[in-house]
Amino acid sequence: METKEIRLRDREVLYLIHRHADPDAIGSAYYLSSIYGGDIASPTSPSKAGKNLLSFLDFELKERLEFENYERIIVLDTPNKTQLDPLIPPLEKTIVIDHHSTNSWKKVELYNKDTTSCAEMIYEMIRPEQLSEKEGVALSAGIFTDTSSLQRAQSKTLINLGDILKKSGVTLTKIKDILFESRSYSEKVARLKGAKRAELKEVNGYILVSTSIGCFEGSVASFLLKGGADIVLVRNLHPSDKEERVTARTTEEMTEKGIDLGRIFKNLADKKEGVDGGGHTGAAVLNILESDENYYQELSESIMSEIEKIEEKEEDHSPSG
Ligand SMILES: [Mn+2]
The missing domain is CATH 3.10.310.40 (Diaminopimelate Epimerase; Chain A, domain 1)
Structure with missing residues (x-):
C-alpha cells in the first residue's frame, strides 16, 4: 500500500522542540515537516499562542516516542538540552538548528546563527520559491512573536517577512487573528x-x-x-x-x-x-x-x-x- 510506505519513510525524521513550545518552535517544525516529512514532538503541551498556532496548522505534537524509530533527530529553537527533558535525543544522530546566542549544545551537528527567530533562520537556509498559506503562517508567526510583534525586528527580518507574506499570500492581520484566537470559517x-x-x-x-x-x-x-x-x-x-x-x-x-x-x-x-x-x-x-x-x-x-x-x-x- 503506497500511503503506508510514505508514512514509514516519514517516520525516519523527528523534529524535536522545547517545552511549552512557542509559535517560533511550532512554526519552524511545521514548515520543515511540511517540506521534508517527519514527526514533531515536544515534552509538554505548547504555550497559549503556540496552541493557537497548532490549532490553525492542524497537526499533533507527539510527547512519547522511541528515538530508535528515527534516523535523524532535528532539534529546533532549543538552546540547551534541559529544555527537552525528558526527551533527550541520542547525540550521534541529532542536528540542532537554533538562533539563540546562548546555545550550549556539544557533540552534535550545530547550525547556530544570531537571527531574531528560528523561523527566519530556516527561511534563510531554504529560501523556497513558493510557500503554501499554512507554511507562510507558520514562518511569519514565528518571526512575529519572537520579535515581540516586530519591535525587535532588524531590517533584514522585515525583508524576509515581506518575502514570506508575498510568497504565501498571508497578511499580518491574519497572523494576529490566528495567534489571538479568531478562527477561520472552516474551523468554525x-x-x-x-x-x-x-x-x-x-x-x-x-x-x-x-x-x-x-x-x-x-x-x-x-x-x-x-x-x-x-x-x-x-x-x-x-x-x-x-x-x-x-x-x-x-x-x-x-x-x-x-x-x-x-x-x-x-x-x-x-x-x-x-x-x-x-x-x-x-x-x-x-x-x-x-x-x-x-x-x-x-x-x-x-x-x-x-x-x-x-x-x-x-x-x-x-x-x-
Ligand atoms: Mn525562537
Missing part, C-alpha cells in the same frame, strides 16, 4: 458540526463525548471541552479506506485525577497491529489502519473503564433535557 464550521454530531455518555458523573469530523479535530475537541465535556473523542474516518484517526482531549481536572490519555492510547497501540498512538496526559491521538465500529467501541470502553477508576463526581448530575 468544523466546531459547530462537531457539536451537532456529539454523542454523550455519562460515567460516574463525568461526560464522555464522541463526535466525528474531517478536519480540525483538536479544535473541535477543545471547543467541546469548553462546552462542558470531561473527555472528548473526535473520530476522523477517511472515506477512501478503513483508516481512522481518533483525537482525544480531556481537562486538567481529569488528568489531576489520574486520567492519562497518552498512556491509554499507547496501551491500545501495543495491543493491536496497525494501531499506533500516544500523546500527552490531556491530549492524545490514535491511528488505526483498519478500523470498524467494534474497534471504536473497544476504544471508548477502555476510556470509560479508566473513568470508573476515579472517584464519583460529588454533584447532582441528573440530565436536564
Whole structure:
C-alpha cells in the first residue's frame, strides 16, 4: 500500500522542540515537516499562542516516542538540552538548528546563527520559491512573536517577512487573528458540526463525548471541552479506506485525577497491529489502519473503564433535557 510506505519513510525524521513550545518552535517544525516529512514532538503541551498556532496548522505534537524509530533527530529553537527533558535525543544522530546566542549544545551537528527567530533562520537556509498559506503562517508567526510583534525586528527580518507574506499570500492581520484566537470559517464550521454530531455518555458523573469530523479535530475537541465535556473523542474516518484517526482531549481536572490519555492510547497501540498512538496526559491521538465500529467501541470502553477508576463526581448530575 503506497500511503503506508510514505508514512514509514516519514517516520525516519523527528523534529524535536522545547517545552511549552512557542509559535517560533511550532512554526519552524511545521514548515520543515511540511517540506521534508517527519514527526514533531515536544515534552509538554505548547504555550497559549503556540496552541493557537497548532490549532490553525492542524497537526499533533507527539510527547512519547522511541528515538530508535528515527534516523535523524532535528532539534529546533532549543538552546540547551534541559529544555527537552525528558526527551533527550541520542547525540550521534541529532542536528540542532537554533538562533539563540546562548546555545550550549556539544557533540552534535550545530547550525547556530544570531537571527531574531528560528523561523527566519530556516527561511534563510531554504529560501523556497513558493510557500503554501499554512507554511507562510507558520514562518511569519514565528518571526512575529519572537520579535515581540516586530519591535525587535532588524531590517533584514522585515525583508524576509515581506518575502514570506508575498510568497504565501498571508497578511499580518491574519497572523494576529490566528495567534489571538479568531478562527477561520472552516474551523468554525468544523466546531459547530462537531457539536451537532456529539454523542454523550455519562460515567460516574463525568461526560464522555464522541463526535466525528474531517478536519480540525483538536479544535473541535477543545471547543467541546469548553462546552462542558470531561473527555472528548473526535473520530476522523477517511472515506477512501478503513483508516481512522481518533483525537482525544480531556481537562486538567481529569488528568489531576489520574486520567492519562497518552498512556491509554499507547496501551491500545501495543495491543493491536496497525494501531499506533500516544500523546500527552490531556491530549492524545490514535491511528488505526483498519478500523470498524467494534474497534471504536473497544476504544471508548477502555476510556470509560479508566473513568470508573476515579472517584464519583460529588454533584447532582441528573440530565436536564
Ligand atoms: Mn525562537
